[in-house]
Amino acid sequence: MTLAVEQPPSPRPHGVHFDFDGDHDGSFIVPEMNFSGNTFRDYIAESERKNTVEEFYRKNHVNQCYDFVKKMREEYGKMSIVEMSIWECCELLNEFVDESDPDLDEPQIEHLLQTAEAIRRDYPDEDWLHLTGLIHDLGKVLLHKTFGKLPQWAVVGDTFPVGCAFDDSIVHNKYLQENPDYNNPKYNTKLGVYSEGCGLNNVLMSWGHDDYMYLVAKHNKTTLPSAGLFVIRYHSFYPLHTSGAYKYLMDDMDKENLKWLQIFNKYDLYSKSKVRVDVNKVKPYYISLIKKYFPAKLKW
Numbered sequence: 001m002t003l004a005v006e007q008p009p010s011p012r013p014h015g016v017h018f019d020f021d022g023d024h025d026g027s028f029i030v031p032e033m034n035f036s037g038n039t040f041r042d043y044i045a046e047s048e049r050k051n052t053v054e055e056f057y058r059k060n061h062v063n064q065c066y067d068f069v070k071k072m073r074e075e076y077g078k079m080s081i082v083e084m085s086i087w088e089c090c091e092l093l094n095e096f097v098d099e100s101d102p103d104l105d106e107p108q109i110e111h112l113l114q115t116a117e118a119i120r121r122d123y124p125d126e127d128w129l130h131l132t133g134l135i136h137d138l139g140k141v142l143l144h145k146t147f148g149k150l151p152q153w154a155v156v157g158d159t160f161p162v163g164c165a166f167d168d169s170i171v172h173n174k175y176l177q178e179n180p181d182y183n184n185p186k187y188n189t190k191l192g193v194y195s196e197g198c199g200l201n202n203v204l205m206s207w208g209h210d211d212y213m214y215l216v217a218k219h220n221k222t223t224l225p226s227a228g229l230f231v232i233r234y235h236s237f238y239p240l241h242t243s244g245a246y247k248y249l250m251d252d253m254d255k256e257n258l259k260w261l262q263i264f265n266k267y268d269l270y271s272k273s274k275v276r277v278d279v280n281k282v283k284p285y286y287i288s289l290i291k292k293y294f295p296a297k298l299k300w
Ligand SMILES: O[C@H]1[C@H](O)[C@@H](O)[C@H](O)[C@@H](O)[C@H]1O
Pocket: 098, 100, 101, 102, 137, 156, 157, 158, 159, 235, 236, 237, 238
């Protein structure tokens, strides 16, 4: 596994920033604006999605406390809901639009393929990262009726650790003041229930699609490398991978894996566009990757 260290690309004018014609004639260009003409991850700018997104984060921040996370992890960690393949799960996601996302109003399957294909162009040899791109958001299947139709605030959005103080870099952090842990002295200090360098594996993260998909992959004995599992598990942890908060909780392995997560993030975020991927054209490739890294049927 070689790690290409990339310079952040300079902003480009809005327009055709990515072509999916498969001729591999260039690398991914970071667009300046999202579909509604705002910069990416702008939670303040007036847009058609602003109020929905803010209300989403209010509910998320009020409810995602230590006890809630523990309960959900135990419950959904049992993997006793259904058996299905990875591709079947991709198809289930077709009906959902993510309320936390100011940059995307397409069905999730588009986003999965756009992310995976963008990575594939720039890192043709890292097939595990292509597959990671395809499956990183599959945990959003928790929104589906088969999984109890969890509310969006318990499935999507950025994540943050619970059990220690909330960092200011968390999006719409003012609503965290209404979180039951906010005034609890057990949980509201810098380290809270953790110790310096304890490793993220020992830290409880707000519950959602990242941790759930990580648990699914683990439980079903995926052969994806540890970096792939790390990307899936922490791709919504913007306070860490983008703002550099909570670094003191990481161990050496986390620090290694974080490099891949930061590469991945560029594709996860900026491949969101109105340019459609031809599902039938790329499907055989992804089916072959799924076969390489996962059993035919998984327990969810
Ligand atoms: O709104 C988005 C979306 O829910 C993504 O899937 C998640 O990974 C991001 O962190 C979040 O900000």
